[in-house]
Amino acid sequence: MFGAILGDIIGSPYEFDQGEKTKNFPLFSETSAFTDDTVMTIAVCDAFLSAYGKSDEEIKNALIDSMKKWGKAYPDAGYGGNFGLWLRLDDRKPYNSFGNGSAMRVSSVAWLYKSIKDVRHAARLSAEVTHNHPEGVKGAEAVASAIFLGRIGSSKAEIREYIEKEFQYDLSRTCDEIRPGYHHVESCMETVPEAITAFLEGVNYEDVIRNAVSLGGDCDTLTAIAGSIAEGYYGVPSPLKRACYERIPADMQAVLQRFEEAMFRVLYM
DSSP: OHHHHHHHHHHGGGTTTTSOSOSOSOSOOTTOOOOHHHHHHHHHHHHHHHHTTSOHHHHHHHHHHHHHHHHHHSTTSOOOHHHHHHHHSSOOOOOOOOBTHHHHTOTTHHHHOSSHHHHHHHHHHHHHTTOOSHHHHHHHHHHHHHHHHHHTTOOHHHHHHHHHHHHOOOOOSOHHHHGGGOOOOOBSTTTHHHHHHHHHHOSSHHHHHHHHHHHOSSHHHHHHHHHHHHHHHHOOOHHHHHHHHHTSOHHHHHHHHHHHHHHHHHHHO
16 A cells, blocks of 8 residues: 555656656655545555455445545546546446556555455455456456565565466566657556556665656556555555655545454454
8 A cells, every 4th residue: 555655656757658767766755745546545445444345346345436436525636537537426337448547556455455366256246346447357367466465475486477378468578678669558467567567676665666766658647557466565664654654644544443443353363
């Protein structure tokens, strides 16, 4: 959660290929701000906290209600066209999206469930309410799986092997190979593998973030995804956690606090 939100905030000034594709940049600036990635990450978390242990249908309804509620509270956060329309309409049906939104908002489920089977199931539910295209679902499951494997102590080699085997993503390219031709694209297929590569090449949380920003493209989402995976593996330094709290409003802070309490119960009780 912290990893995704920080990634969104840090990456936001460089969205739409506005960065210089370098790792040398200030982590925060006057234009650093949360976007739709943070709003929907909070919305998904809020839904699972309220519907945990309930039926799939109840969880999906909670997700839809939460997304629409948080979307209404923050209508100008930068939603994609189709998703923004879905938020505004009364229609609750998914629209077969394979956009990267399903992958950027999923991080909380990797901490709220105790097995990879349950994590993947929850990730699927979180995607299917809007992004029910197979690639949209795959992106959410892959990111949640990588976070979960990192938090239970799997090595990067093990994470890479699992993602390649289970989701058939090509993780053979390096960041140096991706960077020159990479551009703003909003699909899971061209965001999730790149975000995972940024994580695999990083040496700590901040380095992963810098890798992701340096690739360019849909930078806030790419960095939110990479940051969420990096948190599972490395954790987030306390100063950056404090910076995260300082840059989001009180209603989001309250969800994060509830999430940390729930996460503690999963991890230690």
